[in-house]
Amino acid sequence: MLQIRPISDLRNKFTEIESVVKEGEPVYLTKNGYGAMVVMSLEKFAELTDELEFKLDEADKSADLDKKRVTHDEMFDQLRRHINGK
Missing domain, CATH: 3.40.1620.10 (YefM-like domain)
Known part of the structure; x- marks a missing residue:
């Protein structure tokens, strides 16, 4: 409840x-x-955040392997196009 x-x-x-x-x-x-x-509870908080932390660690490792960088404007433009199906 x-x-x-x-x-x-x-x-x-x-x-x-x-x-x-x-x-x-x-x-x-x-x-x-x-x-x-x-x-x-700490257990519930960890349950909610563990997967997010894992995904962020994966993103960091991926970024270390790929030296290509984009600005935040470019990233958000790509995300908007993806969300809007363009």
């Missing part, structure tokens, strides 16, 4: 929040009725 709590619960009800995130569920914290942050 989606857990949305006021940010004050982080201080006042830490053990409750801790038990939720230990179960693998994130807790969304609000400040003045607006989203402020998300609290999650």
Whole structure:
């Protein structure tokens, strides 16, 4: 179940929040009725970021092997063309 709590619960009800995130569920914290942050377990965070870090490492290795470089404008132009099917 989606857990949305006021940010004050982080201080006042830490053990409750801790038990939720230990179960693998994130807790969304609000400040003045607006989203402020998300609290999650280290395991869940690692699960979300490990593949991204792996892909970035692959990109670094590929870049080391290929000396061709493009500007960020050229890269985004290529991405836009690819996304738009041109």
